[in-house]
Amino acid sequence: MIASLLIAMLVVLDGHTVAQPVNPCNPAYPYLVYTLQRPMQKPPVSIYMPYDVLLGYIALDTFQYRIPPGAEGQLVEFLKRQTSWNDTLKTITRIWYAMADYDPMLYISRIWKFRITEPAPLMWQDILLENIIKAADNIKAARRDRALLQSHYILHIMVVDTVQTRLPAPPELREKSMCITTSCLVQDVIKGQVAPLCNTAFLRGWLTNNRQTLDSGRCLQFTYCPHWSRRGDGDVVDVETDSMGNIVSPALLGEILSPGCEYIVFLRYSMGCRSTDTTQVDHYTLDPIRVEWEGSGESSYGFGIYPVVDGIVQDPMDDFGFGTNLSAEQFKQRLRERIDAIRNW
Numbered sequence: 001m002i003a004s005l006l007i008a009m010l011v012v013l014d015g016h017t018v019a020q021p022v023n024p025c026n027p028a029y030p031y032l033v034y035t036l037q038r039p040m041q042k043p044p045v046s047i048y049m050p051y052d053v054l055l056g057y058i059a060l061d062t063f064q065y066r067i068p069p070g071a072e073g074q075l076v077e078f079l080k081r082q083t084s085w086n087d088t089l090k091t092i093t094r095i096w097y098a099m100a101d102y103d104p105m106l107y108i109s110r111i112w113k114f115r116i117t118e119p120a121p122l123m124w125q126d127i128l129l130e131n132i133i134k135a136a137d138n139i140k141a142a143r144r145d146r147a148l149l150q151s152h153y154i155l156h157i158m159v160v161d162t163v164q165t166r167l168p169a170p171p172e173l174r175e176k177s178m179c180i181t182t183s184c185l186v187q188d189v190i191k192g193q194v195a196p197l198c199n200t201a202f203l204r205g206w207l208t209n210n211r212q213t214l215d216s217g218r219c220l221q222f223t224y225c226p227h228w229s230r231r232g233d234g235d236v237v238d239v240e241t242d243s244m245g246n247i248v249s250p251a252l253l254g255e256i257l258s259p260g261c262e263y264i265v266f267l268r269y270s271m272g273c274r275s276t277d278t279t280q281v282d283h284y285t286l287d288p289i290r291v292e293w294e295g296s297g298e299s300s301y302g303f304g305i306y307p308v309v310d311g312i313v314q315d316p317m318d319d320f321g322f323g324t325n326l327s328a329e330q331f332k333q334r335l336r337e338r339i340d341a342i343r344n345w
Helices: 002-009 051-065 072-080 087-102 104-111 121-135 139-150 211-215 328-343
Strands: 017-020 033-037 153-166 178-191 219-224 262-274 281-288 305-309
Touching (some): 087 139, 104 262, 153 328, 178 328
Antiparallel strands (some): 153 262, 178 219, 262 305
16 A cells, blocks of 8 residues: 555646756756746646645635636635634635645646736745644744745655755855755655656766666655855854865764654755746756744744654654654644644635
């Protein structure tokens, strides 16, 4: 059952996505970029979709293309008023979660598909994120719900390879010009049932002896930059490098991302750049989320990455109110309990 779920999770529709070895947004910086085709069908639905997913795309299409003149502002104000867990906010949240979980790539490419003269689908997402903060009982509950809804993938992974990429930069800026393309094996899927296949250009020696594992559909890749702030007080990860800019303290990366180690990760697609030709494609990175928000005074220590050491999830700041000494299975169960509640609203 688990094996079939993992394989299904990495099923990619023909033409849905391409991972490129050359970054079309910045050719000088060869980090991993996914190219997603904008949906041509309006709305992008099929009879095989779950009911909530079908309903969500029809509603999104209505909001964007069929709303009466002058009614957009009324709808926005209506959404802004949903700041408690009433039936309206619960229903919207349930459908929103279902859409992203069903196919994150279709979801992100759809909400970015709009022209300047159209209402931006991103608008209602931002409004709802703020509503969730106001509706939550406390900061930790708000952070938990925001992480569940902001993420496109929530996964239990084992890292198998890391590849450094960096922008050309003077020595004093080398530390902050480096990012890491992380290749991992998916151990468990919590959210995000469809994902792109791994790009072999970002796999090194591991690929030679593990072609069968790669072809099984369990491989996933994302980007992480060690200098990113991990706490609201501005602390950063101090990466030690040699004169050539290469990492020389692998033990430090063991705290973050290291081959052979397991993690619970919260990932999301971020827009890199939009095509300016007629191909109707956009380019995205896949990165860990920031479990924080403007002006809240609170942010996540984990930065969407939670190491699993000796079976225990490392969450020293208790980001979600689960406790600081949970096993990976207990931590995932707490996430799934909240997900089940959302799905049944």
